[in-house]
Amino acid sequence: MVASPTVMRVVALFVVAPIGAAVVISALLLFGVTPHLVFLPGFFVRARLDALGFHAPNAVGVLTTVVFWWAIIVLVWLAARKLLRT
Secondary structure, three states, rough: OOOOOHHHHHHHHHHHHHHHHHHHHHHHHHHOOOHHHHHHHHHHHHHHHHHOOOOOHHHHHHHHHHHHHHHHHHHHHHHHHHHHHH
């Protein structure tokens, strides 16, 4: 039984890409990139929330960073698909 292309796209977006984001973050930290640089999107969001008067926990920064890397992976995947189709 072969899964439909739509199911495969959903699995790629919501299973493979988030795992890929976590792997990218872990690899960057493993290879010596400073944590402040790896988690820069999260620091940025937390700083903006603090400027607005909201105290955000560290989890907000971590989730923001994972979503940022997830978006990069998805954008690269979409660009690669478009290039391969033409």
